Amino acid sequence: MKDQITHGLENSVTSTPSKISATQVNVHYGDAHAIKDVNVEIAPNTVTAFIGPSGCGKSTFLRCLNRMNDTIDICRVTGNILLDGEDIYDRKVDPVQLRAKVGMVFQKPNPFPKSIYDNIAYGPRIHGLFKTKADLDTIVENALRRAAIWDEVKDRLDAPGTGLSGGQQQRICIARAIATAPDVLLMDEPCSALDPIATAQVEELIDELRENYSVVIVTHSMQQAARVSQKTAFFHLGNLVEYDDTTKIFTNPRDPRTESYITGRIG
Amino acid sequence: MNSSQHIRSAFDRDLDMIQAKMLKMGGLVEAAILDAAKSFESRDLELAQEVRARDKKIDALEAQINEDVTRIIALRAPAASDLRTLLSILKVAGNLERIGDYAKNMAKRTNVLLQLPLIENSPASLRRLAREVQIMLKDALDAYTQRDAEMGMDIISRDRDIDELYNALFREFLTYMMEDPRNITPSMHLHFIAKNIERMGDHVTSIAEQVVFVVTGELPGEPRDKGDVTSTDLDLSQG
Numbered sequence: 001m002k003d004q005i006t007h008g009l010e011n012s013v014t015s016t017p018s019k020i021s022a023t024q025v026n027v028h029y030g031d032a033h034a035i036k037d038v039n040v041e042i043a044p045n046t047v048t049a050f051i052g053p054s055g056c057g058k059s060t061f062l063r064c065l066n067r068m069n070d071t072i073d074i075c076r077v078t079g080n081i082l083l084d085g086e087d088i089y090d091r092k093v094d095p096v097q098l099r100a101k102v103g104m105v106f107q108k109p110n111p112f113p114k115s116i117y118d119n120i121a122y123g124p125r126i127h128g129l130f131k132t133k134a135d136l137d138t139i140v141e142n143a144l145r146r147a148a149i150w151d152e153v154k155d156r157l158d159a160p161g162t163g164l165s166g167g168q169q170q171r172i173c174i175a176r177a178i179a180t181a182p183d184v185l186l187m188d189e190p191c192s193a194l195d196p197i198a199t200a201q202v203e204e205l206i207d208e209l210r211e212n213y214s215v216v217i218v219t220h221s222m223q224q225a226a227r228v229s230q231k232t233a234f235f236h237l238g239n240l241v242e243y244d245d246t247t248k249i250f251t252n253p254r255d256p257r258t259e260s261y262i263t264g265r266i267g
Numbered sequence: 268m269n270s271s272q273h274i275r276s277a278f279d280r281d282l283d284m285i286q287a288k289m290l291k292m293g294g295l296v297e298a299a300i301l302d303a304a305k306s307f308e309s310r311d312l313e314l315a316q317e318v319r320a321r322d323k324k325i326d327a328l329e330a331q332i333n334e335d336v337t338r339i340i341a342l343r344a345p346a347a348s349d350l351r352t353l354l355s356i357l358k359v360a361g362n363l364e365r366i367g368d369y370a371k372n373m374a375k376r377t378n379v380l381l382q383l384p385l386i387e388n389s390p391a392s393l394r395r396l397a398r399e400v401q402i403m404l405k406d407a408l409d410a411y412t413q414r415d416a417e418m419g420m421d422i423i424s425r426d427r428d429i430d431e432l433y434n435a436l437f438r439e440f441l442t443y444m445m446e447d448p449r450n451i452t453p454s455m456h457l458h459f460i461a462k463n464i465e466r467m468g469d470h471v472t473s474i475a476e477q478v479v480f481v482v483t484g485e486l487p488g489e490p491r492d493k494g495d496v497t498s499t500d501l502d503l504s505q506g
Contacts, residue, residue, distance in 0.1 A: 259348060
């Protein structure tokens with residue numbers, strides 16, 4: 001098993017340095033050992049999918065990448081997670097600043113009960129990312145354009161974000177996440193509450209976002225992982241079982257546990 | 268098949284069903300090879316006619332397999348070993364269909380050859396060659412069912428023997444033709460039959476390669492030795 005992980009890492013090494021480099025990450029919730037010695041290199045401009053059965057630790061690990069687990073009292077994270085070579089768990093790092101660089105989109109669209117404009121402007125405002133109102137307008141427009149929803153909402157930026165359809169709300173949330181110009185976008189089941197059309201739109205968007213960001217997506221839909229990602233990591237019982245090119249994982253996985261999971265067999 | 272069961276048992280049934288069809292097709296093709304050779308040796312026109320008629324069944328099974336694979340891929344989005352199984356079945360069915368066609372062609376020539384002067388020994392030699400190929404095919408299908416990549420590799424190496432037997436026959440037919448020009452027409456027919464059997468061996472080899480692919484996810488890498496030198500070796504054609 002150790003060999004497999006090492007091998008996966010070798011495969012993931014590209015000419016460019018990793019965006020995120022995690023080594024020997026362990027997570028405990030009280031006595032429960034949720035993540036066990038996980039090593040992962042997240043490549044820049046790549047969509048990386050985390051797959052695995054419920055409770056395997058994939059969301060927990062995702063939440064380590066922008067220190068969302070800090071908000072849980074009994075949660076203890078050890079090991080090293082470097083973003084562009086800098087330790088994100090260093091004392092000097094402000095988690096709020098970190099989360100502006102490592103944005104997150106959740107399972108259920110959760111726009112703020114504010115106007116569409118204010119939803120997007122929220123991050124840039126708290127981080128003071130603009131000088132003039134015109135600057136902010138540009139940031140909002142660019143974020144909405146990149147999230148492929150500008151044309152649908154440009155005439156009603158003052159309307160409440162909560163009044164949009166589920167798929168539109170999710171794209172608003174993606175726009176909100178990219179408005180702070182992050183380096184990495186974490187997505188926890190971003191399409192599970194969406195219909196197939198909205199899912200296809202968000203998947204298309206994820207592919208476009210890859211040009212500017214590293215995207216890490218947790219998904220229960222293996223087909224979605226296969227469609228959108230270039231790298232896939234399979235988690236099982238807190239272990240990273242296999243991490244390799246998505247094509248390799250879906251045609252010829254190395255580990256029998258991966259094989260059982262992706263072919264829908266009982267292990 | 269994979270030892271553990273799918274959570275969706277209908278998927279397992281689909282995979283079992285389609286593999287059973289492929290094996291049934293394999294059985295029919297084996298019988299076609301043997302019967303075509305037998306009809307030729309025992310000058311049995313009725314049997315030759317039967318072989319030709321039975322080829323329709325083989326073709327129909329291939330068409331069914333194509334449809335089934337398309338349906339399963341569309342509905343179930345198979346991955347990993349399931350995907351490899353389906354892709355390989357598609358290819359194996361294609362190979363079997365080609366072998367069936369060669370057997371049919373052999374039975375067709377029986378008809379013509381019976382009206383031409385007999386070339387001694389040749390029916391028995393051809394039948395031996397056909398028998399070798401049929402055993403190779405049987406082993407390849409066994410290796411497939413048992414998911415035995417090593418056995419698959421062994422079968423691939425055996426194609427060389429078939430090629431050598433074919434080379435020997437090629438020389439023999441050349442000798443007959445040089446001895447007496449009246450032997451040319453029957454010898455040419457016989458040579459086509461021998462060549463067809465040799466081609467069957469190539470298709471069996473390709474089936475054996477699919478066995479390796481299903482098990483390991485990769486086709487055997489090394490290009491195999493070509494035992495059939497009749498297209499490259501000038502000495503041979505000069506006797």
